[in-house]
Amino acid sequence: xxxxxxxxxxxxxxxxxxxxxxxxxxxxxxxxxxxxxxxxxxxxxxxxxxxxxxxxxxxxxxxxxxxxxxxxxxxxxxxxxxxxxxxxxxxxxxxxxxxxxxxxxxxxxxxxxxxxxxxxxxxxxxxxxxxxxxxxxxxxxxxxxxxxxxxxxxxxxxxxxxxxxxxxxxxxxxxxxxxxxxxxxxxxxxxxxxxxxxxxxxxxxxxxxxxxxxxxxxxxxxxxxxxxxxxxxxxxxxxxxxxxxxxxxxxxxxxxxxxxxxxxxxxxxxxxxxxxxxxxxxxxxxxxxxxxxxxxxxxxxxxxxxxxxxxxxxxxxxxxxxxxxxxxxxxxxxxxxxxxxxxxxxxxxxxxxxxxxxxxxxxxxxxxxxxxxxxxxxxxxxxxxxxxxxxxxxxxxxxxxxxxxxxxxxxxxxxxxxxxxxxxxxxxxxxxxxxxxxxxxxxxxxxxxxxxxxxxxxxxxxxxxxxxxxxxxxxxxxxxxxxxxxxxxxxxxxxxxxxxxxxxxxxxxxxxxxxxxxxxxxxxxxxxxxxxxxxxxxxxxxxxxxxxxxxxxxxxxxxxxxxxxxxxxxxxxxxxxxxxxxxxxxxxxxxxxxxxxxxxxxxxxxxxxxxxxxxxxxxxxxxxxxxxxxxxxxxxx
Amino acid sequence: xxxxxxxxxxxxxxxxxxxxxxxxxxxxxxxxxxxxxxxxxxxxxxxxxxxxxxxxxxxxxxxxxxxxxxxxxxxxxxxxxxxxxxxxxxxxxxxxxxxxxxxxxxxxxxxxxxxxxxxxxxxxxxxxxxxxxxxxxxxxxxxxxxxxxxxxxxxxxxxxxxxxxxxxxxxxxxxxxxxxxxxxxxxxxxxxxxxxxxxxxxxxxxxxxxxxxxxxxxxxxxxxxxxxxxxxxxxxxxxxxxxxxxxxxxxxxxxxxxxxxxxxxxxxxxxxxxxxxxxxxxxxxxxxxxxxxxxxxxxxxxxxxxxxxxxxxxxxxxxxxxxx
Numbered sequence: 001x002x003x004x005x006x007x008x009x010x011x012x013x014x015x016x017x018x019x020x021x022x023x024x025x026x027x028x029x030x031x032x033x034x035x036x037x038x039x040x041x042x043x044x045x046x047x048x049x050x051x052x053x054x055x056x057x058x059x060x061x062x063x064x065x066x067x068x069x070x071x072x073x074x075x076x077x078x079x080x081x082x083x084x085x086x087x088x089x090x091x092x093x094x095x096x097x098x099x100x101x102x103x104x105x106x107x108x109x110x111x112x113x114x115x116x117x118x119x120x121x122x123x124x125x126x127x128x129x130x131x132x133x134x135x136x137x138x139x140x141x142x143x144x145x146x147x148x149x150x151x152x153x154x155x156x157x158x159x160x161x162x163x164x165x166x167x168x169x170x171x172x173x174x175x176x177x178x179x180x181x182x183x184x185x186x187x188x189x190x191x192x193x194x195x196x197x198x199x200x201x202x203x204x205x206x207x208x209x210x211x212x213x214x215x216x217x218x219x220x221x222x223x224x225x226x227x228x229x230x231x232x233x234x235x236x237x238x239x240x241x242x243x244x245x246x247x248x249x250x251x252x253x254x255x256x257x258x259x260x261x262x263x264x265x266x267x268x269x270x271x272x273x274x275x276x277x278x279x280x281x282x283x284x285x286x287x288x289x290x291x292x293x294x295x296x297x298x299x300x301x302x303x304x305x306x307x308x309x310x311x312x313x314x315x316x317x318x319x320x321x322x323x324x325x326x327x328x329x330x331x332x333x334x335x336x337x338x339x340x341x342x343x344x345x346x347x348x349x350x351x352x353x354x355x356x357x358x359x360x361x362x363x364x365x366x367x368x369x370x371x372x373x374x375x376x377x378x379x380x381x382x383x384x385x386x387x388x389x390x391x392x393x394x395x396x397x398x399x400x401x402x403x404x405x406x407x408x409x410x411x412x413x414x415x416x417x418x419x420x421x422x423x424x425x426x427x428x429x430x431x432x433x434x435x436x437x438x439x440x441x442x443x444x445x446x447x448x449x450x451x452x453x454x455x456x457x458x459x460x461x462x463x464x465x466x467x468x469x470x471x472x473x474x475x476x477x478x479x480x481x482x483x484x485x486x487x488x489x490x491x492x493x494x495x496x497x498x499x500x501x502x503x504x505x506x507x508x509x510x511x512x513x514x515x516x517x518x519x520x521x522x523x524x525x526x527x528x529x530x531x532x533x534x535x536x537x538x539x540x541x542x543x544x545x546x547x548x549x550x551x552x553x554x555x556x557x558x559x560x561x562x563x564x565x566x567x568x569x570x571x572x573x574x575x576x577x578x579x580x581x582x583x584x585x586x587x588x589x590x591x592x593x594x595x596x597x598x599x600x601x602x603x604x605x606x607x608x609x610x611x612x613x614x615x616x617x618x619x620x621x622x623x624x625x626x627x628x629x630x631x632x633x634x635x636x637x
Numbered sequence: 638x639x640x641x642x643x644x645x646x647x648x649x650x651x652x653x654x655x656x657x658x659x660x661x662x663x664x665x666x667x668x669x670x671x672x673x674x675x676x677x678x679x680x681x682x683x684x685x686x687x688x689x690x691x692x693x694x695x696x697x698x699x700x701x702x703x704x705x706x707x708x709x710x711x712x713x714x715x716x717x718x719x720x721x722x723x724x725x726x727x728x729x730x731x732x733x734x735x736x737x738x739x740x741x742x743x744x745x746x747x748x749x750x751x752x753x754x755x756x757x758x759x760x761x762x763x764x765x766x767x768x769x770x771x772x773x774x775x776x777x778x779x780x781x782x783x784x785x786x787x788x789x790x791x792x793x794x795x796x797x798x799x800x801x802x803x804x805x806x807x808x809x810x811x812x813x814x815x816x817x818x819x820x821x822x823x824x825x826x827x828x829x830x831x832x833x834x835x836x837x838x839x840x841x842x843x844x845x846x847x848x849x850x851x852x853x854x855x856x857x858x859x860x861x862x863x864x865x866x867x868x869x870x871x872x873x874x875x876x877x878x879x880x881x882x883x884x885x886x887x888x889x890x891x892x893x894x895x896x897x898x899x900x901x902x903x904x905x906x907x908x909x910x911x912x913x914x915x916x917x918x919x920x921x922x923x924x925x926x927x928x929x930x931x932x933x934x935x936x937x938x939x940x941x942x943x944x945x946x947x948x949x950x951x952x953x954x955x956x957x958x959x960x961x
């Protein structure tokens with residue numbers, strides 16, 4: 001719990017490291033003296049847990065006679081279900097040739113024959129993998145969630161773009177929505193909206209709406225004031241100005257908002273399967289529960305393909321020149337493709353023909369088995385070493401330290417890095433965790449996050465430096481990072497699970513892969529942005545490249561690196577919690593248990609809340625790093 | 638002004654029109670099945686069998702699904718839903734059938750007696766028992782280890798990197814029926830539950846433990862094909878007596894042998910017709926189930942293929958289930 005930055009305010013000539021080092025020593029001493037006292041051990045029947053479990057029983061009993069449910073929540077559920085069912089029946093009614101043709105046609109309209117070819121090949125691959133049905137369900141769920149997210153998000157975004165006061169009011173809400181690990185939504189949603197497709201769509205909406213609002217607000221805010229003034233001086237009403245000036249000018253940025261919303265929705269629909277939403281997620285969960293990578297991998301790839309196809313289409317729409325009209329040839333080609341598909345659908349069975357599927361389950365399982373058995377020695381060694389020498393001791397420290405000592409450490413670190421207000425927020429979050437009865441498990445989760453963050457930063461900074469120093473390395477690495485950032489978080493569990501089984505280390509491994517790309521990017525950009533003149537000056541005074549890196553580039557890129565740390569921590573936490581599915585234990589597992597066992601519902605629910613508090617706390621501790629006052633949008637794509 | 642008028646109208650409409658929306662009202666929130674709503678490929682209708690995460694369950698589900706599809710012409714959906722959530726599915730319409738239910742007296746009380754959204758549909762013929770197991774070599778080397786009272790003496794043997802200084806008790810999927818936490822507490826065992834997360838994790842650990850002579854104490858259940866391939870010994874906990882597991886927090890006895898049974902939604906029982914009859918008639922032995930599970934796990938067959946194989950080999954058994 002030592003602080004990370006030093007600002008020597010006193011006039012005394014103390015070395016820069018003296019103050020933090022002294023405080024660290026003090027903390028160690030206090031820990032050694034008070035170790036084991038003031039701990040808050042986990043009790044699975046803590047009052048907040050049982051209270052929520054009872055609330056849930058009450059809600060279950062009154063779902064059909066309480067007015068809030070009868071006249072409000074159940075209608076939302078019904079309405080969302082209606083939208084989902086509408087999309088699903090439409091997509092199913094098209095048949096597989098119809099859907100492929102229509103997607104191809106839309107892609108052609110959006111971006112020409114290349115994009116169309118990608119869309120046709122991509123959608124056909126779902127059938128080839130034997131995942132047609134699941135893919136269509138996922139697509140319907142995404143469509144419903146995105147449509148509703150935009151229907152709610154765009155108006156709010158426009159309002160926020162026009163009114164500073166609205167923007168200020170909703171920003172903290174959006175912050176929490178985005179810091180909150182996706183897992184944490186699910187239990188409350190199951191409580192209010194039950195399980196199944198509608199609840200899954202609502203969970204997805206909560207996750208995918210913030211970027212729609214944020215980017216729309218940004219797009220509206222960017223519209224040049226001259227254009228608005230011109231419109232007003234010509235006597236246009238506010239509505240006219242909105243529809244004739246703001247929206248057309250903000251169009252391409254708003255296409256980006258749609259794109260972001262789709263991408264977020266795609267990564268969430270998988271997790272939504274935990275509350276029985278249909279689709280590809282169910283294949284991934286089935287693979288997890290059978291420990292068969294062969295079942296999970298095709299479904300994971302199908303989601304990535306869907307993301308890439310939709311992303312290309314939306315990017316093409318965003319890039320198109322707003323003044324050019326769609327050529328007649330393109331329109332004809334697109335129409336022809338769509339119609340051919342729909343016509344063909346009338347003659348072939350609606351289900352994807354079994355002869356055209358390729359089963360990859362067995363070969364993948366065999367490959368994984370081979371990797372498992374032949375790398376067993378190495379992977380076990382790595383796993384055991386990290387667990388025994390790093391994870392376990394650190395966990396002991398966190399769980400045996402008195403709660404007031406941890407609180408003091410958090411307060412001090414946050415104060416130093418981010419200032420007084422964030423520090424108090426962080427402290428409040430930590431005390432909330434203690435009051436909720438989730439202290440011990442939060443400390444365990446914190447341990448896993450800490451180890452994962454250290455690994456993420458070490459790897460991320462190294463790769464970032466390498467990329468900043470070698471253009472060739474950067475060029476090779478960039479597409480890999482792009483790909484890594486489009487994949488839904490769940491996909492990272494697969495290789496981790498295959499190599500390390502279900503342990504805490506597995507979750508760490510997965511979260512490191514998940515969080516490294518944005519860190520690499522931020523570090524590389526930070527170092528590259530160091531002014532060339534500074535480097536030249538250093539070179540001319542005879543510094544070696546190593547010295548330049550250590551004395552010039554890294555210090556000047558400090559802000560970027562600290563921002564990378566902040567991003568890394570928030571992403572890692574989100575992933576470590578998902579890691580509850582593969583053996584990470586603690587809060588993430590409590591959440592999973594909450595879905596699985598009724599008597600533990602309260603614990604799972606509260607664990608979800610504690611995760612949010614932990615996320616806000618970690619963010620506040622590190623958010624001052626780049627001098628911003630509010631956490632930045634999570635960097636997902 | 639406009640808004641208030643609208644709100645007023647809406648309230649009026651809600652109050653007079655339909656009296657609010659319930660989640661179980663006539664399948665109002667039951668998602669129409671894609672096949673059912675979009676085309677008329679299966680006039681018989683759709684049956685939703687929840688699939689719980691263990692292979693024995695899947696074996697039963699696949700055999701019933703195969704017969705529903707190929708003998709009676711139904712469309713079958715098999716959503717992956719864990720035990721307790723599946724019961725909630727009776728209420729939302731996401732589930733029609735749970736084909737292998739392990740006890741759950743609390744859920745029966747809630748959903749069958751109180752909410753009346755589910756009904757029992759008879760035994761599957763399978764006898765199920767949960768217990769704690771060790772690989773046989775451990776019982777050979779330490780004969781007294783099979784008595785639960787001596788577990789603490791050997792706790793050190795079972796330590797792992799995940800068990801925090803105590804002995805490890807390996808558990809399966811978080812959704813499984815479990816008294817483990819209460820047992821450890823009430824029998825004062827120096828053990829910690831480590832969750833492997835799946836049936837597959839349990840099987841893999843058990844096989845490794847016997848083959849490589851590694852210590853392992855784990856949660857497992859019969860019927861299971863693993864018993865015919867790997868020698869396992871059950872650890873005796875204090876014997877089960879009627880009602881000793883009544884309070885889940887005070888359980889200090891072993892698991893009882895259970896008659897595994899089928900549960901269906903009330904709606905399915907009322908309107909399921911022949912499909913419901915078939916589910917009700919379905920009844921087979923542990924050996925039957927183990928054979929299908931074995932084919933699915935070790936024979937590299939899909940659930941459907943393994944079911945087909947068993948059905949082709951045992952016509953006399955399943956023909957008795959088909960409603961006339």
